Each structure stands twice: as C-alpha cells, then as structure tokens.
Amino acid sequence: MSDNPPIEYDFPDIRRWEQGDAPYIHVKESGMPGPTVMLAALTHGNEVSGAIVVDELLGRGLAPRQGTLIFSFNNFEAYQRFDPNNPFKSRMIDEDFNRTWGRLDQPATTRETRRAQVVRPYVERADFLLDLHSMHDDCVPLMLCGPLDRGAELARRLGAPADIVRDRGHAAGMRMRDYGGFGDPQSDKTALLIETGQHWRASSVVVAKDVAHRFLTETGIVEASDLPADWKQPAPPSQRIVQVTHAIATKRGNFTPARRFEGQEVITKAGTVLGHDDGEPVTTPYDDCVLVMPAVNRPLRAGVTVVRLGRLI
Ligand SMILES: [Zn+2]
Numbered sequence: 332m333s334d335n336p337p338i339e340y341d342f343p344d345i346r347r348w349e350q351g352d353a354p355y356i357h358v359k360e361s362g363m364p365g366p367t368v369m370l371a372a373l374t375h376g377n378e379v380s381g382a383i384v385v386d387e388l389l390g391r392g393l394a395p396r397q398g399t400l401i402f403s404f405n406n407f408e409a410y411q412r413f414d415p416n417n418p419f420k421s422r423m424i425d426e427d428f429n430r431t432w433g434r435l436d437q438p439a440t441t442r443e444t445r446r447a448q449v450v451r452p453y454v455e456r457a458d459f460l461l462d463l464h465s466m467h468d469d470c471v472p473l474m475l476c477g478p479l480d481r482g483a484e485l486a487r488r489l490g491a492p493a494d495i496v497r498d499r500g501h502a503a504g505m506r507m508r509d510y511g512g513f514g515d516p517q518s519d520k521t522a523l524l525i526e527t528g529q530h531w532r533a534s535s536v537v538v539a540k541d542v543a544h545r546f547l548t549e550t551g552i553v554e555a556s557d558l559p560a561d562w563k564q565p566a567p568p569s570q571r572i573v574q575v576t577h578a579i580a581t582k583r584g585n586f587t588p589a590r591r592f593e594g595q596e597v598i599t600k601a602g603t604v605l606g607h608d609d610g611e612p613v614t615t616p617y618d619d620c621v622l623v624m625p626a627v628n629r630p631l632r633a634g635v636t637v638v639r640l641g642r643l644i
Pocket residue numbers: 374375378464465
C-alpha cells in the first residue's frame with residue numbers, strides 16, 4: 332500500500348503546447364493597447380491543477396480583448412517526469428525553480444535556472460502575473476500576495492479565496508512572484524501566487540479555475556463570456572489577511588508536533604506549544620496566531636519550514 336495521496340483527476344498531455352514563442356510559452360497579442368497579463372503553471376512540476384487551467388484555455392484558443400496574454404508551463408521537464416509511484420519527486424529536477432529568481436544573472440548550472448532564464452523575459456513583460464500552485468498537505472487554499480499593499484488589494488478585488496497571506500518570500504531564494512517590478516514598491520506591476528489546495532485533489536482544480544477566471548476578468552484582459560461559465564464559484568462570505576511574522580524551520584528534521592494542525596488554524600493563546608524541535612519547545616509568540624500551511628503533520632528534512640506564523644490584520 333502506498334502512503335501517497337490519491338490522484339483524483341486526469342493529468343493533461345501538454346506536449347501539444349511545446350511549440351510556442353518559446354518552448355511551452357504562448358503569447359497572444361490583441362493588437363489593442365492594454366496590460367500584459369501572464370498565467371503561469373507548473374512552477375513546481377507536480378502541481379498540476381494550474382496546468383489543467385492553462386491547457387484548457389490554450390485549447391479554447393482564448394485571446395485577449397486588449398493588451399497581451401501570456402501562458403507558460405514553467406517546469407514542464409519536471410512535470411514530464413511525473414511518476415505516480417513517487418509523485419512528490421517531480422516538484423523539481425535539480426533545484427526549486429521558484430528559488431532561482433535572485434541569481435538569474437549568474438551562469439545557469441541547473442535545468443531550473445536555465446528554464447528560468449527562458450521564462451524571465453516574459454515575466455519582465457507582464458504587468459500582472461498569476462502563478463498557479465498547489466500544496467503538499469491537505470490545506471485550505473490561500474493566496475500569497477507578497478509584502479506590498481497592491482498585492483493585497485488585487486487579492487481582495489478577486490474576492491476569493493478566503494485567506495490572503497502577506498509575506499516576504501523565502502530566505503532560500505527569490506520567488507518568481509517577487510522578481511523585478513513585482514517586488515518593487517515604486518512599480519505598478521502586481522503578482523499573485525495561488526495555492527489551490529492539495530496537489531491532486533479534484534477540489535484543487537475547481538479552485539484553480541475559479542481564481543484564474545477572477546484574475547483574467549479583473550485584469551480586463553478578457554470578459555467573463557470568453558471563459559467557461561462553470562469555472563467561477565460563489566465567493567466566500569469574507570476574506571481575511573494574514574501577515575506572516577515568523578518562519579519556523581526544523582534544525583535537523585526532528586520536529587514532533589503536539590497534535591495534528593489544520594491549514595490557517597488560529598491558535599488563541601500565546602505560548603501554546605506547537606511541538607518540539609530537537610526536544611526544544613516551539614511556541615506561539617502572540618495571541619490569535621495563524622498557522623500558515625503547516626507541514627508539521629509529516630516527516631521533514633533538516634532546514635525545511637515546518638510552519639509559518641502570522642497575525643490577522
Ligand atoms: Zn508550488
């Protein structure tokens with residue numbers, strides 16, 4: 332018996348999209364003035380809900396009403412190595428594509444840095460970017476809007492998902508969504524990163540389609556009637572914004588959780604023990620502490636982030 336989570340939907344064969352403006356990148360020009368909007372999938376090769384969205388939109392021949400629309404399958408090579416018996420492995424090949432963006436001016440030594448250098452000019456063109464991800468653990472969806480106000484504002488205008496997370500990215504390396512103008516307080520460029528839920532849940536595809544629908548219509552690049560009518564879901568009654576304050580990493584991979592935790596669970600009391608890392612207690616630093624994407628419920632390698640902590644703002 333495998334401990335791997337079930338795969339609840341069929342994966343798309345994306346080889347028909349290899350020939351593009353660059354491999355697995357397609358640029359659609361409207362010929363009218365307007366923003367450049369980019370929809371990216373497979374930044375992590377085993378996060379397939381976004382690939383379904385991009386595959387379907389390309390298959391429909393979706394064209395922008397104004398401006399330019401860019402589609403990308405980022406780490407298509409990792410995706411093409413997907414092995415259902417070892418499904419987590421195809422997240423990447425040599426390294427994490429989404430940690431390479433701070434060193435793309437250096438010579439590329441990995442498949443992921445070479446690919447990021449191909450993708451980079453398209454990311455640089457984009458005024459708006461939605462990067463479609465999913466999660467290792469069975470967590471509720473969340474939108475990572477970065478550290479700037481305009482990211483949080485765009486996430487609010489989309490109206491879903493309920494949880495919006497403001498963060499500064501990863502110490503391990505810059506993400507695509509923080510690259511260039513997207514991370515510049517003086518720029519107008521805005522990027523969002525959606526985590527649609529567990530990678531292979533059917534519900535992840537529903538979330539990816541809903542958020543892509545909201546993003547593409549909100550940016551004005553297409554109209555709702557251009558998109559499948561059943562993609563948009565009812566909006567949650569409200570949204571909340573969580574400011575990430577801490578990232579808790581396990582020193583040597585010896586983290587023992589105090590109990591099972593849910594995604595974006597709120598821990599009421601400061602000083603609550605979340606677990607022990609190498610025998611040292613890890614506690615919540617303030618009241619009403621939100622556990623952002625807790626990975627505490629499974630074995631982790633040394634240095635891996637166990638959970639991020641945040642405040643409701
Ligand atoms: Zn991801």
